[in-house]
Amino acid sequence: MSETRSIIDQLPGDLIFRLPPTFDTVEEERRHRKERLAAALRIFGKLGFEEGVAGHITARDPERTDHFWVNPFGMSFKHVKVSDLVLVDHHGTVVEGRYPVNQAAFVIHSTIHRARPDVVAAAHSHSTHGRALSALGRTLEPITQDVCAFYQDHTLFDDYTGLVTDLEEGERIATALGPHKAVILRNHGLLTVGSTVDAAAWWFITMERSCQVQLLAQAAGPTIPISPENAALTYRQIGNDLAAWVNYQPLHDQITREQPDLFD
Template identity: 50%
Template sequence: MAPSATILEGQSDNNKKYGGLGKSSDGRTFSVRSYPKFETPEEERKYRKEHLAAAFRVFADHGFVEGITGHISVRDPLLPDHFWLNPISVHFAHLKTSDLVLVNPKGEVVIGERPIQPAAFAIHAELLKARPDINSAAHAHSIYGKTYSAFGCKLEMITQDSLRFYKQHTVYKNFGGIVFNRDEGIRIAQALGDNKAVILQNHGILTVGKTPDEAAWWFLALENLCQVQLLADAAAAGSGKEKIIIDDETAVYTNGQNGTSEKGWLAFQTYYDDVLIRSKGDFLL
């Protein structure tokens, strides 16, 4: 089965965003993958659901599964105040598009046969309501994100990759137990602000994006960076060496290269292709 067909012709502007290396030695111009254009909202709904299902498979591959915790959402293009979410009873490694449930603003399942997590609804409903510029949010109890959240502080800008989150992540410090109350979802949304990620103190990490691809990729990236931060902190404490913080000018420039929404979407496509090939597309059913 071929990978996701999202390579569009004539993407000269897109090529420039990725370093301008879009030509061969004999003058041919190559296209860079970009988010596809759709003829109808129904087509985009299908695409969003397929990539949401793929995101769960990728999370399973990375071990972001712990019992019934964890959830990823995507806004419905036909009913923008509704969103698709994973049900409470399906393991990420086996989730298919047909398992996804459509939830309305009241938390009622409009399409689907299984219940959802109350905490998932409380968080995602308020995030998507507060941020009309995003369509997806991702949260799981990953090991390094959960561990680093215990410190209640932001990442230090110590690597090129950390600059993806330069002035684009924050911390929610008011941990109050499992999020069953929508007021808690409102507070998390307020803490997130206009950022792409929030570290939930004593809880874990949460990321958002225009697509489930982007939200999932920022989660993967943030989880890795939490591991890097923990290792760097431990090494610094053990060796007495000081970490070198990247200066603001370099951070701004680099974030413009590796921290854009387009880059987040693009980075996920290799994971999508891998899941598609290995599963023979069974998550599309």
């Protein structure tokens, strides 16, 4: 994060530049996470990341840290409001909310949140290009500037055994993710994590687009990779959660201006 922070610190002091907020109370932080979660789900809906009832984004509760907020099972991403979000405990019990939770959401996200205390949010959906690349059993290659955000910071879960409905399978996914920001689930799709909802959502969005670019480029002919040295440099510049948060803000601004009912 230091290289991104150093770039920000060089900006003139009289310019407006947003940074992740801080909070005086846990109630303020909880409301903020829920609002960002609802907005991220709306963005996923707008970008076409829905596939029936599949897909979920979670945000760890700031007070009950073994609980997380998640979108309701069976509700379109495009319709989720803050008041619709469901709070689930580490047993999969709905603690707050009026709707059931997707079993796969609980299995995958509960194990990741337990294994990674640094993770505030996780995003998973069956997006088109993520699924296509996952079917090849490949990881992303450093062929563009943007994809270097994932250079040596994503993995492949090289297995598929059906719907993820038991905790043992979730634990295997969490193990495959390890300390990284993303994992490609073979024959399944993408999963990303972040220290904020904004970061997790941005990593998913840009990873999906990177999958699309790689598939297009490789279909057109041989690609020219970025050198390991320059890929590593670019990763240090754009591969941290602060850079992700900054990149995500225009999308958040768009959806909240277009669909203010999400705050209800």
